[in-house]
Amino acid sequence: MNELRQLARVRDEQLAGQASGAGARALLAAIVVEDPGTEDAGSRAPRSRRTRRLVVGLVATAALAIVAVMGPTLLERDATSYANAAIDIELRGDEYVARIKDPFADHALYAEAFQAMSLDIGMELIPASPTQVGNIVRMGFAGTTMADTLGGGLEPEGCTIGHEGCFLTVTVSKGFKGRGVFYLARPAKPGERYQASGEAGRKGEMLEGYDADGRTVGKVAAEAHRRGLRVVFQIIEPHPDGHGFSLSRDQSAKVGDHWYVWAAEPEQVGTVRLLVTEKHLRNNPVTGK
Amino acid sequence: MRRPPWESLVGDDRRRRFEAMYAQTYEPILGYAMRRCASPEDAADAVAETFAIAWRRVDVLPPDAETRLWLYGIARNVLANHRRGRVRRQSRSVELDADLADLYAYSPEGSVELGAIAQAFKELHEDDRELLSLVAWEGLDHAQLAKVLDCSRNAVRIRLHRARKRFAKALARAGVSVNRVTVESI
Numbered sequence: 001m002n003e004l005r006q007l008a009r010v011r012d013e014q015l016a017g018q019a020s021g022a023g024a025r026a027l028l029a030a031i032v033v034e035d036p037g038t039e040d041a042g043s044r045a046p047r048s049r050r051t052r053r054l055v056v057g058l059v060a061t062a063a064l065a066i067v068a069v070m071g072p073t074l075l076e077r078d079a080t081s082y083a084n085a086a087i088d089i090e091l092r093g094d095e096y097v098a099r100i101k102d103p104f105a106d107h108a109l110y111a112e113a114f115q116a117m118s119l120d121i122g123m124e125l126i127p128a129s130p131t132q133v134g135n136i137v138r139m140g141f142a143g144t145t146m147a148d149t150l151g152g153g154l155e156p157e158g159c160t161i162g163h164e165g166c167f168l169t170v171t172v173s174k175g176f177k178g179r180g181v182f183y184l185a186r187p188a189k190p191g192e193r194y195q196a197s198g199e200a201g202r203k204g205e206m207l208e209g210y211d212a213d214g215r216t217v218g219k220v221a222a223e224a225h226r227r228g229l230r231v232v233f234q235i236i237e238p239h240p241d242g243h244g245f246s247l248s249r250d251q252s253a254k255v256g257d258h259w260y261v262w263a264a265e266p267e268q269v270g271t272v273r274l275l276v277t278e279k280h281l282r283n284n285p286v287t288g289k
Numbered sequence: 290m291r292r293p294p295w296e297s298l299v300g301d302d303r304r305r306r307f308e309a310m311y312a313q314t315y316e317p318i319l320g321y322a323m324r325r326c327a328s329p330e331d332a333a334d335a336v337a338e339t340f341a342i343a344w345r346r347v348d349v350l351p352p353d354a355e356t357r358l359w360l361y362g363i364a365r366n367v368l369a370n371h372r373r374g375r376v377r378r379q380s381r382s383v384e385l386d387a388d389l390a391d392l393y394a395y396s397p398e399g400s401v402e403l404g405a406i407a408q409a410f411k412e413l414h415e416d417d418r419e420l421l422s423l424v425a426w427e428g429l430d431h432a433q434l435a436k437v438l439d440c441s442r443n444a445v446r447i448r449l450h451r452a453r454k455r456f457a458k459a460l461a462r463a464g465v466s467v468n469r470v471t472v473e474s475i
Contacts, residue, residue, distance in 0.1 A: 004406070005425050005426065007406065007407050007425075008324045008426045010320055011320070012316055012317050015316040015319055015320050015392070016316065018316050018319055019315035019316050020312075022388065023333075023384040023386070023387065023389065024311075024315050024319075025384070027340065028308065028340075030337075031340055031341050031344045032307065036303055036304070036344050036345060036347045036348075126383075138384075183383075246331070247328070247330065
């Protein structure tokens with residue numbers, strides 16, 4: 001092996017097995033919920049469509065190496081409903097509808113309910129900024145057939161969690177054979193960092209109606225403080241060779257009021273994160289525009 | 290519950306083909322991105338964007354033997370766009386980030402000389418660097434390089450020759466004896 005090869009961070013052989021890992025499976029699941037082959041390449045990030053309410057049919061393939069093991073406890077039963085303190089599930093027509101009564105419950109309670117219906121479904125609720133609540137952030141599946149579908153969202157659609165009669169729901173087709181995993185966005189608790197968020201300037205978010213892009217840190221921070229918000233920074237560092245950027249969350253770094261803000265993102269309840277550079281840049285490094 | 294119009298598409302054969310292709314090429318594309326991105330986040334973005342683009346072009350997937358090269362070509366453009374500041378924010382998953390953070394925790398042991406080689410390598414123009422990388426890291430031959438770079442084999446030969454010369458010069462400037470580095474492998 002020559003020295004240039006040794007400069008490689010990793011060799012492909014060292015990545016054996018990654019294709020069946022959780023990261024690869026989650027990415028695949030996220031990509032194929034898109035409508036394929038209808039866009040010009042590069043015209044849009046997958047995020048824009050993925051965050052809406054969705055229902056999708058599933059196909060098992062060689063790419064999904066995990067095989068759901070249906071143990072003796074998962075034998076067919078005729079259960080049509082189940083409820084515990086966290087969730088209730090009932091069979092409505094040709095699908096199970098699970099309503100989450102407590103989005104902060106131990107995940108084991110959700111699993112218990114699905115298991116009682118002979119469904120191998122994992123569900124994790126992740127803290128999200130207000131406009132993201134109710135979205136399926138990610139989903140994964142394995143060992144499924146064409147007849148299997150998973151879906152979900154808010155019920156009734158567009159309602160606000162915390163209001164009476166508004167629930168996060170997921171749906172699973174009757175007779176679902178494989179294994180499914182949902183990551184559903186729930187409201188965040190104070191102090192909990194968002195794992196899914198919409199832009200801070202968007203309607204319903206902390207800096208609603210305010211466009212921070214290209215303004216100075218001093219101006220954006222003043223607006224944030226006026227709204228009673230705390231500000232943290234993520235520093236965008238242009239690479240020394242002039243190509244590309246890296247991001248740092250080092251909060252001890254001194255960010256001056258004259259620095260520039262390129263995006264504002266919800267960090268946690270009451271805190272926005274500003275993506276900043278020291279020098280002004282011709283194009284916004286976040287959006288490329 | 291509302292069913293989106295694209296639900297009917299999931300039974301399409303295209304999805305099966307894409308998933309089979311993904312299983313075969315995920316690791317080399319992950320490797321390609323990791324070798325060129327300084328951070329796990331950047332690599333995750335590059336992998337996600339490369340496969341998202343491939344999905345949108347699923348109707349023109351090349352034959353199996355060529356998909357890896359085809360994806361290298363897409364990944365190369367994705368990274369070139371990132372370098373030009375067109376960072377596309379991918380909705381990356383926690384799992385992918387976690388996988389990559391683990392992988393990045395490994396870093397090859399550096400020696401002083403490797404550091405000097407790395408420095409000389411970094412000083413090259415990105416086109417030269419990419420060409421030499423595709424040879425040394427992805428192990429591509431002239432014909433494969435021609436496919437990835439969408440040019441003739443002859444053009445590859447000439448560009449490679451020039452890139453090697455410039456690399457040798459950069460190494461000499463950095464005080465690394467040129468004959469220690471076997472860039473020529475094809």
